[in-house]
Amino acid sequence: xxxxxxxxxxxxxxxxxxxxxxxxxxxxxxxxxxxxxxxxxxxxxxxxxxxxxxxxxxxxxxxxxxxxxxxxxxxxxxxxxxxxxxxxxxxxxxxxxxxxxxxxxxxxxxxxxxxxxxxxxxxxxxxxxxxxxxxxxxxxxxxxxxxxxxxxxxxxxxxxxxxxxxx
Numbered sequence: 001x002x003x004x005x006x007x008x009x010x011x012x013x014x015x016x017x018x019x020x021x022x023x024x025x026x027x028x029x030x031x032x033x034x035x036x037x038x039x040x041x042x043x044x045x046x047x048x049x050x051x052x053x054x055x056x057x058x059x060x061x062x063x064x065x066x067x068x069x070x071x072x073x074x075x076x077x078x079x080x081x082x083x084x085x086x087x088x089x090x091x092x093x094x095x096x097x098x099x100x101x102x103x104x105x106x107x108x109x110x111x112x113x114x115x116x117x118x119x120x121x122x123x124x125x126x127x128x129x130x131x132x133x134x135x136x137x138x139x140x141x142x143x144x145x146x147x148x149x150x151x152x153x154x155x156x157x158x159x160x161x162x163x164x165x166x167x
Contacts, residue, residue: 036064044079050126060122065112089149093162106148129158
């Protein structure tokens, strides 16, 4: 009897581990959160590649935001090795006016403050600062996306990283 109960317990445990590792809480979004990159890592990767494809809006794969994790523009600039901190701007993007993301410094830091982990994507656009407004209109994004960015008035490169919905 004890061996049967032990066997059932082990099977239930293995089933739970399998379920958690394959579907977690995000069964309907089609991604495995255990395999997702953090938003900061993905932002650095996409800013680097977007500098070679200026004017093109690039959308990342899904990224996992966890409570109090942030996008940090000065760190993204430093990690690329090609930009100064004033040439990168991070924004709440699709989540403007919501409560899940906070801009703690205009264009410099976006922090996820939601309680549960959240899957989203990042939109990355690099171009000359003065061309960004026109480029955003081309991609049906409003100028309000870059209202807090200081680099939009310069002819130097400016990269925008915005949080977008995982659609």
